[in-house]
Amino acid sequence: MTIREKDEFSKRINAAQLLNIFVQDEITLNSHIRGVYGFFAKKDDEEIPFYVGKSNNIFNRMFTGHIYHYLRGVRNTDVQKRIEDFLKKGYVIEVRILKKVRYKGDSFIQDANRLALAELKEIVKQQNKGFCITEDQISEAVKQKTEKKEWNDKFTK
Structure with a gap:
């Protein structure tokens, strides 16, 4: 990585912190x-988990994805809109590692599914607490068109 690239990431981190968006100390450029x-x-004694995601590189996901796009004024996704809403209400935003998932190297499919399953378990854990129930929090494994139609047929009248 070039010095220019390192400087750019440092600027993004500082810009996020000025807006009260913080990532866990362990999430660094080289992590x-x-x-x-x-x-x-987070505000006072209140803490609201509002998004769970997965990535092969959490730092890059934040500073070339979610947080970087937010800093650029993008508000296309639920996570970006919720960041904005919480910041306007005086909350501080924190990003934390919920589970590390190492590669085993046995096969791409198995490694990819382990990461997806870890994400799904965390989403369900938060949903069971009453959080993270948004359009962005649906498993990639769900066949949304057909499964949603069947669900609607059974449970809505």
């Missing part, structure tokens, strides 16, 4: 942490 992460809104 290369693969796993599941969560976004939390």
